[in-house]
Amino acid sequence: MWHQGRCWFFDDDVDTDQIMPTRYLALRTAEALGPYALSGVDPAWPPRVARGDIVVAGWNFGCGSSREHAPLGLLGHGVACVVAKSFSRIFYRNAANIGLNLMVLQQDVADRTQGRDGWVDVANGRLSFDGGATVLQGAAPAPIVLEILAYGGLMGLRAAQAAKATAT
């Protein structure tokens, strides 16, 4: 789960209504929702962002509504990982459950130039810049979350558990 991509910086308390505005909720696949991801913060955001980019947010990212359309939109847009100082619990679970990588990093990133290159190492909780010259140490996800991510999401893990239970 090591990844390089351009970083896009967001502030605190970005809620899920902003990540996926209500008017798009009749859509339900990652692909369909992708073009509207984060359009409630800034409608100019989606066109600038390319597959493989990284979202770097402040405190309480994904607070508010439990709509899974929010992480689905980010996934559909090709966001490779969301890094935040903290996540709201429901968003955090939803993102892991659909296989969207995420990582907690409480340190400030000094240079928040939009689109600068970053390297994220989810399993070890690290975000680095400048070809590895700047390394910010965050927290690796809990083992259960890493396990869910390893199966591409919760349903994959549950299916594997069910298969194991019938095999034994």
Next chain:
Amino acid sequence: MPPQTITERIIARHADRDAVSPGEYVEVRVDQTWSDDLGAPITLGLLETYGIAEVFDRDRVFITSMVNAPAHSIETAEVLKLIRELSRKFDITLYEMGHAAIHNAKAIELGKTLPGELIVGGNSHACMAGALGCYATGMGSTDIAAILATGRTWLEVPRTIRYRYIGKLRPWVTGKDLILHTIGRIGVAGADNAAMEFVGEPIAQLEVEERLSMSNMAIEAGGQNAICQPDAKTFAYVEKIAQRPWQPVFGDADARVSEEIVIDIDALEPVIAAPFLPSNTTSWCEVKGLPLDQVYIGSCTNGWMTDLRAVAAILKGRKIADNLRVIVIPSTAQIYRRAVEEGLAQIFLEAGAAFSLPTCGPCIGAHAGVLADGERCLATSNRNFPGRQGALRSETYLCNPVIAAASAIKGCIASPDDI
């Protein structure tokens, strides 16, 4: 056995353990779950994808169409149609139209969120049921799909923050004001992933449905759940409606909590949360006279009978101001019927308000009262994030039902003492 808080004891019981500690990851049995017209297409779609033919227990699952029902566009009509097909396929009860309701209120009304139970609903405000003395939390569509398949989920046992209210409730101060004030004090992540436990004499004084509006908004402080120890009022409330046997659970007096926050409400006036965060609170008098385009009374927070009665008492024999529109929306069809029977509907209509179908209404900016650019709404709902009720530059102010009713009469933010 180590002393346990009420939240820990309920989780332990559902994990078949004697005790649990904050920070532990546990697998638990779920007593009740639900989904809605936003989550159900994803949730039931996952069951199809993974070849799961039936839900773990159809008595513990239901769906309500409440955000976009009745359909208001071809796209939403297609979604509602799909939900009807899928709920038939999986043999899940679907409530809509004359049985419509906001799901978390429906679950309570159905007698399926009982003291001592562990509840996981497919909406963030599922935490509301906690005021009845159960552990209740909200989750997203995939978590609900996994629960439908297995009847189980995993939890990180929350630390408990105890909020001890002291002092006397002043006139026009309700449970809604206590929770808005609390969120204003601790912030929108002030109870991040914690169990919020509400205690103290003012809590004992509140009607059960006012306690429900408090626990409803735990999510606005980031809480994993919110809970009140059940008392005689709780038992009287649930005994009439319980659909299955239940056994209350109580916390130990010497259980360890991570923090106790004392909140003195002696001087508290009705509270308003100004845009764009529920924590952006102030006393109503600080925004007195602020002009409004719309007043919305309803949502899962304040669409209860207790709320509608308080609103009707103020609107009775009065007319709403000419400069604004007023929408009253009960949380469930049963409340709607009761409001008609008790004559409340007549009062709302004579005052000039719209009395609308039990849905989420304009709370979520989908339907029945969406705001235009620059419009300002005073609402009894629970969120005021940017664009929550419509256009990105519309504004939502949150308040209690009596302030909403008085403001509807006055045409600007006001208290019942001003009319």
